[in-house]
Amino acid sequence: MRVFLTGATGFIGSRIVPELLAAGHQVLGLTRSEAGARSLAAAGAEPHRGDIEDLDSLRDGAAKSDAVIHTAFDHNFSNFVANCEKDKRVIEALGDALAGSDRLLIITSGVGMGSAEHGQPAREDVFNTDHANPRILSELTGAAMAEKGVKVSVVRLPQVHDTVKQGLITPLIEQTRAKGVSAYLGEGRNRWSAAHVLDVARLYRLALDKQEAGVRYNAVAEEGISMREIAEVIGGGLNVPVVSLPQEEAADHFGWLSIFAAMDLPASSEWTRAHLGWQPTGPGLIADLELMDYSQAAAA
Ligand SMILES: NC(=O)c1ccc[n+]([C@@H]2O[C@H](COP(=O)([O-])OP(=O)(O)OC[C@H]3O[C@@H](n4cnc5c(N)ncnc54)[C@H](OP(=O)(O)O)[C@@H]3O)[C@@H](O)[C@H]2O)c1
Known part of the structure; x- marks a missing residue:
């Protein structure tokens, strides 16, 4: 499968690249920079120059692929709310490119979204739409895209x-x-x-290979x-x-x-x-x- 991976040069994405390649997939990896493009090519992926602010570059990458794994995010926490809104636009653009097809979009969220009650472990079958974390917007947008017929699944992360x-x-x-x-x-x-980054990378690959939509995975080791x-x-x-x-x-x-x-x-x-x-x-x-x-x- 040819997989468009956003965040391919990031902490987690750069570990997903070899995981996908070893399983026989091809990777089209998004990056903003020449250095990122060089490191992706050296890792055996095909670089796709673009930016999470450039929605056309995202639509183009998604259109060229059989599935999308989205891990890019702007981690400037002084702008966290605006960055969560940016992630909403990214998920909408990727979803638009995949709508009407059976190509899977895997998005990234946090485990806290599955917290039903204070002190109870967060679970995959819970989506707390009242959660205080503005990052909830990523999952809400994924759910909205699923309503439009996009095949979406969610990987929820702990401290990786x-x-x-x-x-x-x-x-x-x-x-x-x-x-x-x-x-x-x-x-x-x-x-x-928490979970180790290599375990998390393997989970994204398993979620891709499973090809199931409408599910949430908790990448939690501890x-x-x-x-x-x-x-x-x-x-x-x-x-x-x-x-x-x-x-x-x-x-x-x-x-x-x-x-x-x-x-x-x-x-x-x-x-x-x-x-x-x-x-x-x-x-x-x-x-x-x-x-x-x-x-x-x-x-x-
Ligand atoms: N790490 C954790 O413990 C953890 C926990 C919970 C959730 N998450 C989520 O997991 C995902 C991956 O996290 P990570 O730790 O691997 O992230 P990271 O290391 O910060 O990587 C972010 C990626 O986003 C890309 N990006 C594209 N456009 C960007 C822009 N305008 N500004 C900043 N970055 C841009 C960067 O690629 P280029 O620079 O090559 O363009 C980079 O590869 C994110 O959604 C994150 O919020 C992570």
């Missing part, structure tokens, strides 16, 4: 990690370095789920790691004290991350594992954080 990057924990580490203390809120019992445990390993890595803060100090300490730092976000992947035969094997989040080179992280 290796020994260099770990989702929201990467900016948390930089914040911890700047503040000189590694903090958690209250008893630090609230949890974040259901919930407490914020206290995360703060302790970061504190050890940076050699700074680990402290508990009251909720009132969350905004001051965590800045834009405070909304996430307070969230209890456990997530299950029971259904995904059974449905796709997905078995995560990668190292856990704490193991990757223990092996990280914190001096290199400072330079990144």
